[in-house]
Amino acid sequence: MELTRRNAILMGTGALLIAGVPLRVSSATEDAIAAFTGGADVGVGDISLIAPEIAENGNTVPIEVASETAAEILVLATGNPTPGVAIFKFGPLSASRAASTRIRLAGTQDVVAIAKLEDGSFVQASSTVKVTIGGCGG
Amino acid sequence: MASGVKPRVKVPKTAAVGDTITIKTLISHKMESGQRKDKEGNVIPRSIINRFTCDFNGENVVDVKMEPAISTNPYFEFEAKVPEAGEFKFTWYDDDGSVYETSKSIAISG
Numbered sequence: 001m002e003l004t005r006r007n008a009i010l011m012g013t014g015a016l017l018i019a020g021v022p023l024r025v026s027s028a029t030e031d032a033i034a035a036f037t038g039g040a041d042v043g044v045g046d047i048s049l050i051a052p053e054i055a056e057n058g059n060t061v062p063i064e065v066a067s068e069t070a071a072e073i074l075v076l077a078t079g080n081p082t083p084g085v086a087i088f089k090f091g092p093l094s095a096s097r098a099a100s101t102r103i104r105l106a107g108t109q110d111v112v113a114i115a116k117l118e119d120g121s122f123v124q125a126s127s128t129v130k131v132t133i134g135g136c137g138g
Numbered sequence: 139m140a141s142g143v144k145p146r147v148k149v150p151k152t153a154a155v156g157d158t159i160t161i162k163t164l165i166s167h168k169m170e171s172g173q174r175k176d177k178e179g180n181v182i183p184r185s186i187i188n189r190f191t192c193d194f195n196g197e198n199v200v201d202v203k204m205e206p207a208i209s210t211n212p213y214f215e216f217e218a219k220v221p222e223a224g225e226f227k228f229t230w231y232d233d234d235g236s237v238y239e240t241s242k243s244i245a246i247s248g
Binding site: 059060061077080081082084085086087088089090091092093094095096098099100101102103104105 | 158159171173193194197198199200201202203204205206207208209210212213214215216217218219221
């Protein structure tokens with residue numbers, strides 16, 4: 001292939017795409033998870049995270065977390081400047097280990113919920129939310 | 139002190155013993171995330187409510203640690219058990235040290 005200017009631009013764009021995509025999971029997210037779990041393995045199981053597929057406005061995105069046997073649930077937004085969202089601790093009088101709230105998302109990203117179950121193990125669920133307008137100013 | 143902070147909670151007036159009720163809470167607060175900048179490009183300092191708790195007759199229902207990613211006017215919905223008549227107490231803790239409180243009593247029906 002002759003190296004014309006057009007070809008060079010095409011190749012450059014391709015290289016950027018390949019390099020840029022896998023960098024989504026930030027180390028801040030991993031740190032937040034490690035701080036919550038203490039380095040324990042996180043499996044899949046009894047936890048559900050309900051979030052919209054598409055959020056028009058990243059300033060208020062309704063989410064719901066539920067887990068029948070959770071003692072605590074951590075919610076993280078992996079693409080925010082600071083990934084932490086909230087930690088729900090359920091007391092003896094909570095009827096269902098579920099709560100809903102509204103969160104801010106800076107852009108399209110994965111929202112992750114990790115539950116600490118009563119037996120001390122951890123399970124997680126995640127959901128990708130497509131955000132049209134970001135919610136963290138700029 | 140954030141101005142115009144007003145907590146609102148929705149709790150049923152009566153319930154049967156052992157019933158599960160849904161509680162909705164909302165508090166008006168600007169929840170400044172500490173990420174935004176003003177016109178001159180200075181970062182607006184963070185000012186959020188960082189903790190919310192709900193107790194019933196001294197026993198905990200939920201305790202939520204909040205980060206700046208919680209939306210303006212934080213809203214929570216959750217379920218609670220009602221073992222007896224009593225009072226739900228809701229408490230919000232502001233970054234600046236203010237504490238906002240409200241409570242709702244519930245009676246036993248039938």
